[in-house]
Amino acid sequence: MSGNTETDLSKELFLLEPEALNACVSCGLCLPYCPTYRVTGDERMSPRGRIALMRSAGTNEFHPTDEWIHSMDTCVQCRGCETACPSAVPFGELMSDTKKALASVRKLPLAVRIGLSILNKPLLLAGATFLIGTLQKLGFMRNSPYIPSGVPLLRRKFKTTYSSVEPVLFTGCVMEAWTPWVHDAALKTLDFFGVNVAISGKRVGCCGALHEHSGLRSVSVKMAENVIDGIPTTGPVLVNSAGCGAMLKEYGKLLGTEEAKRFSERVFDVHEWIAENYQLPKRTEKKERVVIQDPCHLRHVQNSHQYVREVLSPLVEIIELPDEGLCCGAGGAFSVSQKELSTEIRKLKSIALTEVTTEGEKYRVVSANPGCVTHLQAAGFEIKHPLEVVAEYLNQISESDEMDRF
Amino acid sequence: MRKRQRKVKDPLLISLIEALSEDRVTDGASARRIYSKDGSVMEGGRAGIICFPEDTSEVAKCVSIANEHDREFVTRGAGTGLAGGSVPCNDPIMIVTTRMNKIIDVDLEKRIAWVQPGVVNLDLSNSLKGTGLHFAPDPSSQQACTIGGNVANNSGGPHCLAYGVTNSHVAALEVVLPDASIVQMGSTEGEACGYDLRGVFVGGEGTLGVATQIAVRLTEDPPEIATLLLDFSKITDAAETVSQIIANGVLPAALELMDRNVVAAVEPFAKAGYPLDAEAVLIAEVDGLPDGVAQEVDIISEIAMNNGAREVRIALDQEERERIWKGRKSAFGAIAKIKPDYYLHDTVIPRGRLAEVVEKVYEIAERYDLLVMNVFHAGDGNLHPLLVFDARIPGTLEKVRQAGEEIVRISLEAGGVLSGEHGIGLEKQRFMSQQFSERDLEAQDALRRSFDPDNRSNPHKVLPSGASCGELNSLNEIPEGIWV
DSSP states (O other), rough: OOOHHHHHHHHHHHHHHHHHHHHHHOOOGGGGGGGHHHHHGGGSSSSSHHHHHHHHHTTTTTTHHHHHHHHHOOOOOOOOHHHHHHTTTHHHHHHHHHHHHHHSSOOOHHHHHHHHHHOOOOOHHHHHHHHHHHHHHHHTTOOOOSSSSSOOSSOOOOOOOSSSSSSSOOTTTTHHOOOOHHHHHHHHHHHHTTOEEOOTTTTTTTOOOOOOOHHHHHHHHHHHHHHHHOOOSSSOOEEHHHHHHHHHHHHHHHOOOHHHHHHHHTEEEEHHHHHHHOOOOOOOOOOOEEEEEEOIIIIISOOOOOHHHHHHHTTTEEEOEEETOOSOOOTTHHHHHHHHHHHHHHHHHHHHHHHHHHHTOEEEOOOOHHHHHHHTTTOOOOOOOOHHHHHHHHHHHHHHHOOOOO | OOOOOOOOOHHHHHHHHHOGGGGGGEHHHHHHTTOOOOOOSSEOSOOOOOOOOOOOOHHHHHHHHHHTOOEEEEESSSSSOOOOOOOOSSSSEEOOOOOOOOOEEEETTTEEEEEEETHHHHHHHHHHHTTTEEEEOOOOTTOOBBHHHHHHHHHOOOTTHHHHOOOOGGGEEEETTSOOOOOEESSSSSSSSSSSSSHHTTTTTTSSSSEEEEEOOEEEOEEEEEEEEEEOOOOOHHHHHHHHHHHOOOOSSSSEEHHHHHHHHHHHHOOOOOOOTOOOEEHHHHHEEEHHHHHHHHHHEEEEEEETEEEEEEEESHHHHHHHHHHHHTTTTGGGGSSSEEOOOOOOGGGGGHHHHHHHHHHHHHHOEEEEEEEEGGGGGBEEEEEETTTTSSSHHHHHHHHHHHHHHHHHHHBBBBBBOOOOOSSSSGGGHHHHHHHHHHHHHHHHHHOOOOOSSTTOOOOSSSSSSSSEOOOOOOTTSOOO
């Protein structure tokens, strides 16, 4: 890295919140909850180590070498360390700001840049979707770690007219294009409770989470403003992707405006909203055993993971993983930019999964985030969004009509 | 870890890379910075080359190379130590054990597990769930600290009151001595013959060699547990309760005291329902057969009420119990909620003098205009007064240092010792001559030299060595007005 770049980076990093950095007393209680530390044993890839390196930016001992940058690039931003931290260090914010500083002095890898630029351009996304869908029909890209299988060629048409008070289902970018069946499942579930929802659709598009995590602050801010403008209702905004939900809930912090704060307050993970208002009828026949894999941004950021259990518990026998919500290694663009680490982390999840199930047992996993679903699917697990399991069940009961619905 | 091709010129680095692999040896500036600190506020030198061996033979190679190149070496686990035990002096080779994290063998019948030193304490107990056994030493950092580190510091933990500290739970060790030879100490088959070298090694703080495999004893899970939360409006009443409980013949599994400041710091995180208006909260845990447990709960409750306890709460289920312990165990980590820095002592005093010494600790803090937070293993008289401060305020560090010295002095005067469980490390070296005579220290040094004649293995620690390399983090590298 050239001298000038070093000064620029140092200047940018000086803007890190001093009180946030100060909040870390270096106790190390975060270490085992950091997926990259877990697989490497190397503190350069731990929250405590990364904070020590961020702090060094203010000293004459600042060496923004490839090694320094690699420590930051390898953070999954799962924020498991925040849950573990007794002093509530806002690590996510520190890392986001560090990534922003880095993005201002260097270019992101080409694959990441291309991916990110497609997400917020509906036409390009539609084109890419058509191409991927076609290739998959021809037998290619069916087991990609980044793209789910069965991508439809054309974008599904959802109702997008809003009435001001009824809930809006936020449908996002790739999720709507590539796995519209998850939204179908959410609609089916909400419909079962008699809830009429509108769809954010393509006029709102991407939430900007992946851009924010990559340090592209000006882009993510613009996308946040776009989402807020695009959903001018007053009712709840429901999200069925944990990553997007976490982002929408943090718009208030990101933009700092009253409007954004009010918007964030009416954002709910779809399970959270359902659990607080409704309950599914109890399944009477033998319940299927289902493993719950908590998306990090549902558990560590939104702290809403318990609602998935509340929604599912009448239908299935829930199996808990013993890893206290350790990341699965998907991490949005992380699985593309840090493929090796991402795979190593996933191996820990596989071990946890085999520990809670009996050998030879056929079981399904549920995870409320499309990134985790695709990442674990690529490792051969049968994994669904929780609402897909709910929708299946609702289909069954509407077919047999054996249950008294209310 | 990432593989990066580059030209390496340093012959020491070349030898270590040849012995391990390129991705497990580094002299990068970031690594050297990070591996120069542990969980304490101590600063020493700077980590030289950092190595991540994966088995005994690789550790032996690192040690052997250190000898060939006449270099010092320091062993480090998760770096959660609180006395600077793994903080390097000068620029030693760092032998980091975190990749030696395999549970090698578990013998449920003999109740022995052979583990590598980098196994995380809590991971071992978690892996034993369902067997009815666990590893008893439970330092507050047990979710992160390694068993190798527990062996080095002879670590304690709340439940060591009844179960004993790490030394009671290590049957045998495989050790790479400072001359790179590999030996076994102790035995998993009853008592080993000859001198108890295992007993010498446990608590050696890395100065006697590197433990590369550890045979730990596993303890049976108690059939019944009761956790009591006692709430006092005076800390001296709580301290008196502690003395009387044990004087009445009850030895709880754990007996822990937290003062109002600590409770205020941890409650928002742990959500244990600690009373925020209490001056002191005492956690008492008794275990054993159901009848005995019930009887002990009655005795403790009665003593507490007689000593002015406002309330006795008994945890109703495992979840409530876990929350109560989560709060206690995150006390040090939660300090930043109050102030950004802390300096922690670890003295042990006779239980009967708890009330008196604790009062003096508050007096000292008040005299220096410092905030002190008291959280301690009350049952065995192990104090952990935390002086919390903001080092950015000029003159604060000097006050903290002086107040700390007074706390140590009054503890020793009360008939206590320097360290209960955190070790001497860099931090308490300078107090050693207050506790030991010159001849005592010479005898200890002779023991050390018999293991490490060249003074190569974690040197400049434990025994006072003239000018100590470590100091309280004076944060002098940081420009004024910038974060610390």
